[in-house]
Amino acid sequence: MKAELLNELKTVLKPEQIILGAPMDKYTTFRTGGGAALILEPDGAGEIKKIVELMNGFSQPYLVLGNGSNVLAADGGVDLPIIHIGRRMSDVTVFENCVTAQAGVALSAVANLAMENSLTGLEFAAGIPGTVGGGIIMNAGAYDGELKDVTEAVSFVGPDGVEYVASNDEMEFGYRSSALQDSGCIVTGVTFALRPGKKVEISEKMKELGRRRREKQPLEYPSAGSTFKRPSGHYAGALIQEAGLKGYTVGGAAVSEKHAGFVINKGGASSADVLSVMDHVIKTVYDNSGVVLEPEVKIWGESK
Numbered sequence: 001m002k003a004e005l006l007n008e009l010k011t012v013l014k015p016e017q018i019i020l021g022a023p024m025d026k027y028t029t030f031r032t033g034g035g036a037a038l039i040l041e042p043d044g045a046g047e048i049k050k051i052v053e054l055m056n057g058f059s060q061p062y063l064v065l066g067n068g069s070n071v072l073a074a075d076g077g078v079d080l081p082i083i084h085i086g087r088r089m090s091d092v093t094v095f096e097n098c099v100t101a102q103a104g105v106a107l108s109a110v111a112n113l114a115m116e117n118s119l120t121g122l123e124f125a126a127g128i129p130g131t132v133g134g135g136i137i138m139n140a141g142a143y144d145g146e147l148k149d150v151t152e153a154v155s156f157v158g159p160d161g162v163e164y165v166a167s168n169d170e171m172e173f174g175y176r177s178s179a180l181q182d183s184g185c186i187v188t189g190v191t192f193a194l195r196p197g198k199k200v201e202i203s204e205k206m207k208e209l210g211r212r213r214r215e216k217q218p219l220e221y222p223s224a225g226s227t228f229k230r231p232s233g234h235y236a237g238a239l240i241q242e243a244g245l246k247g248y249t250v251g252g253a254a255v256s257e258k259h260a261g262f263v264i265n266k267g268g269a270s271s272a273d274v275l276s277v278m279d280h281v282i283k284t285v286y287d288n289s290g291v292v293l294e295p296e297v298k299i300w301g302e303s304k
């Protein structure tokens with residue numbers, strides 16, 4: 001990255017919004033990864049537009065980070081500048097049956113606010129540890145719902161530095177995918193269209209789904225949730241378990257004993273450990289069942 005680009009960025013952002021050399025283990029729920037050359041923390045669409053324009057002017061590619069709950073960063077670090085959409089973009093408002101949230105708000109916070117306002121439809125999202133922006137990009141889902149079911153409009157800055165609004169149809173949501181994934185587009189805000197419901201019932205459902213998560217998932221360990229996408233007609237966890245891989249360990253990383261779909265950091269894992277476990281799982285499951293598992297987690301940096 002050019003020093004001139006950094007100097008230009010300093011004219012757009014305050015010093016506390018520009019972070020040099022921070023360890024990625026502080027920015028990802030796997031708690032692994034080396035240093036990030038540059039993390040930028042914009043406070044809204046206006047600053048994002050200026051950042052993207054500068055990146056374009058220097059032909060500089062960039063990455064976008066939410067809560068890092070679906071990202072594995074290489075041990076050698078991440079050289080590309082990272083635009084981190086987080087707590088500086090966390091406004092959320094309720095109007096009639098709609099909740100409009102900036103992209104940095106936690107999905108759990110939006111689900112809780114909806115519940116407080118007796119709005120139903122987002123209960124499934126309460127336990128997903130991502131931001132609104134990351135959730136939309138991934139079309140995050142669980143149990144009986146996914147974000148595509150409740151998304152009315154998505155605001156984003158395109159790779160050309162222009163602001164756009166996409167409708168639900170234009171987002172082309174699919175299983176853990178959307179039209180904006182890996183596109184250079186940066187989600188800035190989302191409007192969710194919900195339905196009136198009974199606060200007690202909404203709250204009960206959220207508690208019940210939370211109980212099911214704690215019972216089935218190894219939430220006591222750092223991870224990125226389900227490491228692999230669900231292959232059509234199968235469950236990744238079941239295929240991994242049938243291949244005898246529960247507990248398979250490399251260094252500090254392992255296939256969870258509690259839920260074989262999760263690769264976990266048992267303590268002190270490197271990203272290389274996680275990748276070794278993932279490679280072995282993909283190979284062994286293929287040998288055992290003929291099914292090719294595809295990572296759901298995004299792999300950033302050298303070891304890709």
Ligand SMILES: Cc1cc2nc3c(=O)[nH]c(=O)nc-3n(C[C@H](O)[C@H](O)[C@H](O)COP(=O)(O)OP(=O)(O)OC[C@H]3O[C@@H](n4cnc5c(N)ncnc54)[C@H](O)[C@@H]3O)c2cc1C
Pocket residue numbers: 029063064065066067068069070071085103127128129130131132133134135136137138139140141142182185186187188219223224225226298
């Ligand atoms: C314990 C645990 C449980 C989980 N359970 C579930 C589950 O039930 N269902 C589920 O779907 N997922 C689950 N996940 C995975 C993860 O929480 C989701 O994929 C979530 O949507 C990622 O959001 P994030 O903000 O952390 O995004 P990140 O991990 O930061 O990023 C994910 C992708 O989105 C992009 N991105 C992030 N923010 C933006 C933005 N504002 N604009 C443009 N691109 C952006 C990134 O570039 C990256 O490609 C789980 C993870 C963990 C750790």
